[in-house]
Structure formats: structure tokens, C-alpha cells
Amino acid sequence: MAVSPPVCDFGALWHDFRLPDTDGRTCSLSDIAGPRGTLIMFICNHCPYVQSIIDRVVRDARQMQAAGIGVVAISANDADEYPQDGPDQMRAEAARHGFTFPYLYDETQAVARAYGAECTPDFFGYNAKGELQYRGRFDISARTPGPSGARRELLEAMLQIAETGKGPENQVASMGCSIKWKTA
Template sequence: MSLTPSNIIELGMKAPGFKLMDTITDHLITLEEVQGEKGTVIMFICNHCPFVKHVNEEIVHIANEYRQLGFGFAGIMSNDVNKYPQDNPEMMKEHAAKHQYSFPYLFDGSQEIAKAYDAACTPDFYLFDSELKLIYHGQLDDSRPGNGIHPNGRDLREAMDSVLNNRPVSKIQKPSIGCNIKWKE
């Protein structure tokens, strides 16, 4: 496990488009199909990372709660499945069912989408506004495996709550920390 922070990305970036296979439904899904009326959360996650495992339950809670409030969600898995077969599409489908993902769990086999988003780690969270401009990129919350803090999604929730309450999202954003994305050589 390599402890990796998310990259610093300039707010205001337009969300890169995609058309990726949803491992839950076996259908191709585009960014526009997951876009929410209020905003869109794109999460780079995977099956095997202990940092993702630590927050999986909270990710599901947040998606279930905020989808009803007008936010769209998608999880994207970009690891090299030849080196990490536990992240392959079949295992992604099983993982999504086990954790009751209510959002598409997309397979980025070419890793082009992770590169377009400048994703660095799992988990890596991006919140885009209704026009698909980046307004938050950072951690879910201060919890980490073994630090004794229970996941509550505070940072991401505060950003989405700001959108709901027509307040600006804080410019103070802590990078996410997790396992590095497993790039192909």
C-alpha cells in the first residue's frame, strides 16, 4: 500500500466527458447520464484499497441521501487489472452488489479517464456544479484506516450542503489520501 495524496487541481475545471462500461448493468454510461441537477460527484475508487474499504459504507450513505437532493454520482475504477485482478469488472460487479452501490461503478480499462481527471489515488473525490465545473476536490473526511475516526463524509457533505444552500464552497480543501492508482507500464 502506497500512501498517496490527491493532486492539486484548479477549481473551475470542466469535468472531462466519458463513456465507460457500468459493471453493475453492463451498459455504457456517459458523464451526462450521471450528471445531477444540483451537482455531480465523481469518485475514483477500487475494490482492494484499504482506504476505500474504510469509507465504502459512508460513500453509499452519502450517495443514497444526496441523490434524492439532486446530485449525481459515479464511481470509476482505473487500476491495472492485469496486476490487480481483484479489481477486474466481474469482481467490481460483485463488490458493488455486496456494498449495495446505488451509483454506476464504471471500468476505466484504458486509464484515459483517470488521466483526464488527473486522479492520483483511491479514493479521490470530485464535486462539480450544475454546469460541470469543479467546485470541490479533496477528502471525504478526516478518517483513515486505523486513526480511530469513524467515517462521516464531513468534507464532501459540507461542499454539497453549500451548493444546496446557495453558499460558495470553501476554497480550503484537504487532499484525499489513499492508495496510488495502479498505472499500466
């Protein structure tokens, strides 16, 4: 079932975290925050919406990082119910696609809940002060990749945030698979 998160709550502050990466090292927000902005994205391995854009995400993350934007991916899916989203598979996925950013596992799902993440992919773009400026889609892609020349909405927004501290007023919400929450 496709889920679409709410529009950007401009100015909402980011939430600190400490999560393990795919090599078992602990990574915090201060470890990844960029001097000109930070992108926190909630993704997972099995979601067709993520798979349709993952190579483009890696391409654009390189450009963001070169512009002083910190980038991190977090998987919060219940790996007991969805073992393909567990840490070992995350490590393989990061290697397969050449991630240049940490891929963290939110086993307790506390970080995803703090951010209000709802789907994969769900993008949270912050300015250098840690204020939310973008909560939109990557591009026009859905379960299948959009055209190769599709407008790079996330990249454009993050570069604008890096330059001005403000995100675009008009944003199209991301769409993807619901986060696979643990049952109580």
C-alpha cells in the same frame, strides 16, 4: 504507498466519458450528471483507504442523490496486475455494499488521466455547470475508519455546491493508494 492529490483547481471543467458499468451497459457523464451537481469518485476494490469508508460513501451518496447530485464511481486500476479490481469483482463489491450509483470500469485509464486522478479514493465535486468545486477528502478516515461522528466533509461540500454552486475555500486533500497505472 499513500498518495495525496493536488488541491482543488476551482472552475476546471469536467471531462465527458463513456464507460461500461458492472453490468456491461455504457454510461456517460450526461447519464449521471445531477441537476444540482455531480460527484465523480475514483475508487477500487482492494485499497484499504477505500475499504475504510465505503459504507459511509454509500450512505452519503444516498443523501447527495436525494439532493439532486449525480454520483458515479470509477475504477481505473490495471486489472491485469490487480485482478481483484476487475469488472467481475467490481460487480460483487457494488452488490455487497448496496451501491446506488454506477460503478464504471476505465480499462484504458483515459478517463482517470483526463481528470488527473492520482489515488483511490480521489473525489471530484462539480457544480451544475460542470465546474470543479471540490477535490478533498471524504472525512478524517485513512487506512482505518475515523470516528463515527467524524465531520462529513465531502457531503457538506457537495450539499454546499448544490445550494450555492461554490465549494468550500478550505479543503483537505484526499489520501489513498496510488492508481495502478498500466506499464507502457
